[in-house]
Amino acid sequence: MTFKxxxxxxxxxxxxxxxxxxxxxxxxxxxxxGGAIHxxxxxxxNKIKKTATxxxxxxxxxxxxxxxxxxxxxxxxxxxxxILDTPGHQDFAEDTYxxxxxxxxxxxxIDAAKGVEAQTRKLMEVCRMRNTPVIVFVNKMDRPSxxxxxxxxxxxxxxxxEVRPLSxxxxxxxxxxxxxNLHEENLYLFHPNKQTIEEGISLKLxxxxxxxxxxxxxxxxxxxxxxxxxxxxPEFRKxxxxxxxxxxxxxxxxxxxxxxxxxxxxxxxxxxxxxxxHAEEREVKxxxxxxxxxxxxxxxxxDPNHRNRIAFVKICSGHFKRNTNYKHVRLGKxxxxxxPTAFMAEKKSIIDEAFPGDIIGIPDSGxxxxxxxxxxxxxxxxxxxxSFSPELFRYIENADPMKSKQLxxxxxxxxxxxxxxxxxxxxxxxxxxxxVGALQFEVIQYxxxxxxxxxxxxxxxxxYKACWIESQDSAExxxxxxxxxxxMAKDKFGRDVFLADSAYMLDMARENYKNIRFHFTSEF
Numbered sequence: 001m002t003f004k005x006x007x008x009x010x011x012x013x014x015x016x017x018x019x020x021x022x023x024x025x026x027x028x029x030x031x032x033x034g035g036a037i038h039x040x041x042x043x044x045x046n047k048i049k050k051t052a053t054x055x056x057x058x059x060x061x062x063x064x065x066x067x068x069x070x071x072x073x074x075x076x077x078x079x080x081x082x083i084l085d086t087p088g089h090q091d092f093a094e095d096t097y098x099x100x101x102x103x104x105x106x107x108x109x110i111d112a113a114k115g116v117e118a119q120t121r122k123l124m125e126v127c128r129m130r131n132t133p134v135i136v137f138v139n140k141m142d143r144p145s146x147x148x149x150x151x152x153x154x155x156x157x158x159x160x161x162e163v164r165p166l167s168x169x170x171x172x173x174x175x176x177x178x179x180x181n182l183h184e185e186n187l188y189l190f191h192p193n194k195q196t197i198e199e200g201i202s203l204k205l206x207x208x209x210x211x212x213x214x215x216x217x218x219x220x221x222x223x224x225x226x227x228x229x230x231x232x233x234p235e236f237r238k239x240x241x242x243x244x245x246x247x248x249x250x251x252x253x254x255x256x257x258x259x260x261x262x263x264x265x266x267x268x269x270x271x272x273x274x275x276x277x278h279a280e281e282r283e284v285k286x287x288x289x290x291x292x293x294x295x296x297x298x299x300x301x302x303d304p305n306h307r308n309r310i311a312f313v314k315i316c317s318g319h320f321k322r323n324t325n326y327k328h329v330r331l332g333k334x335x336x337x338x339x340p341t342a343f344m345a346e347k348k349s350i351i352d353e354a355f356p357g358d359i360i361g362i363p364d365s366g367x368x369x370x371x372x373x374x375x376x377x378x379x380x381x382x383x384x385x386x387s388f389s390p391e392l393f394r395y396i397e398n399a400d401p402m403k404s405k406q407l408x409x410x411x412x413x414x415x416x417x418x419x420x421x422x423x424x425x426x427x428x429x430x431x432x433x434x435x436v437g438a439l440q441f442e443v444i445q446y447x448x449x450x451x452x453x454x455x456x457x458x459x460x461x462x463x464y465k466a467c468w469i470e471s472q473d474s475a476e477x478x479x480x481x482x483x484x485x486x487x488m489a490k491d492k493f494g495r496d497v498f499l500a501d502s503a504y505m506l507d508m509a510r511e512n513y514k515n516i517r518f519h520f521t522s523e524f
Contacts, residue, residue, distance in 0.1 A: 121158055
């Protein structure tokens, strides 16, 4: 297979949603088609409880939520599919924002009863900023749900994107009979709790066999609704979808493996192969001969038994080869990687090569941070991987003096992952953890104890916002730092950070020091 053919068969996408919408179950079913796993859905009973393959951290299994992005890849129908299963909980939105820089398209999962929720709205804004193509899957149609036209209206209004249904539900809840696939003109009948995958029945809407399959009343209703769909919603246009202006919509039930295959087949047909990446220096196209890529995520202790740390790299261009020297742009030195890996959740296998669109893992001993670039010599700095200004703060203290080394190492490595940020107060030298969500404090405490054997405790601190400061006027900057000494801190990279204790204080500082720039993301 030629280099260009390898690129064309790549499909890299993220799955995003509110945590209750059933995103993880959809991920499971998609993986099932690749023969990657054999867990047929989330099974919960008194005797057996299986957790999602994509949720491999112990705390994820205990809490039943995703707290870290999982990377999974598999082959299907001649395509190489890379899935990035993102945290749905709003407290981990920062990880999701960064992950969206590494995908070429997105599947949004929406609960048929609850509709669009706040977290989904925020994530859609990130997709819109990058013109990322979006497909919507309306899940849980086998449960009592809202009218599909109401759901479509809400998607258009809340997500600010045109929609076009490519499948249409027949009934809902206990009356859910199946879906009609407008894209393929097939009828798929629903059989609850059935894990086998059945072929659709090829039927035109005018075919009299439709009445035989679903009954006269439902057939009449289906024809009326689809006539309305055709009249109200724009024709599906692939170029509009690829530009991020039109979202095809599918209906189904992921738990019952219904509607997922139709989604997957259409996705493979219309979704983009790897797209150009934007660096500060220029646009990088995937079919360029020379290799380039960037680190969008770091994960410590993928295997707690070996205390290993993995840097996740999205390949942007060229042909990555194992045991080849590549330039670490920030450090300005050549590095060789003997054991790059491909992922299936916590399972990983060493690979010899990878192509644009692929996500690979590189064992890391502390050389990488989020946003770092690799290349065949060119200085490229890829954009769009910021850390966000934290809004919640706690002092972090060692609860076990005998484990101070372990605590220091644990904090250092977890902060590199980008789950939170560490600031050292210039006033009293104490360490402050800043996060964008309260649940992150619990995750950090849990992981420090269970992965590093270090106990910590938190103490309250009353702060409103952290922002990075810089100025061309060194005298004014020094004056500001002296006057605000008790509110100044250094971040992990030694940059000046202003810790404002109220919105009023921050506004006054910006008003009084016109030559100082206050940044609310670390990418400046």
